[in-house]
Amino acid sequence: MTTPLPPPGNSPQETQPAAPNATLLQVAGAVFWSFFGVRKNRDMHHDAATIKPLHVLIVGVVAGILFVLTLIALVTFITRKA
Numbered sequence: 558m559t560t561p562l563p564p565p566g567n568s569p570q571e572t573q574p575a576a577p578n579a580t581l582l583q584v585a586g587a588v589f590w591s592f593f594g595v596r597k598n599r600d601m602h603h604d605a606a607t608i609k610p611l612h613v614l615i616v617g618v619v620a621g622i623l624f625v626l627t628l629i630a631l632v633t634f635i636t637r638k639a
Contacts, residue, residue: 579607581616588616592624
C-alpha cells in the first residue's frame with residue numbers, strides 16, 4: 558500500500574511566503590556572532606533564509622578591517638607609552 562504523491566505545484570516551499578530581507582543590523586549581528594563561532598541553529602536557519610551572501614561578505618570584510626585597525630591602534634597606544 559503506497560500513499561499517493563501530492564499534485565505538482567502544491568509543494569510546501571511554493572505555498573510559503575518569501576522571507577523578508579534582513580536589515581543591516583541583523584546582518585551585522587550575524588557576522589558578529591560568527592566571529593565568535595556561536596550561533597543558535599534556529600537563528601542560523603533564519604539568517605540563511607533572509608540574509609544575502611553578498612551582504613555577509615561586505616559586512617564581514619568591513620568588520621574584519623575595523624577589528625585589525627582597532628588592534629593596531631591598541632598596540633600603538635600601549636607601545637608608545639613604553
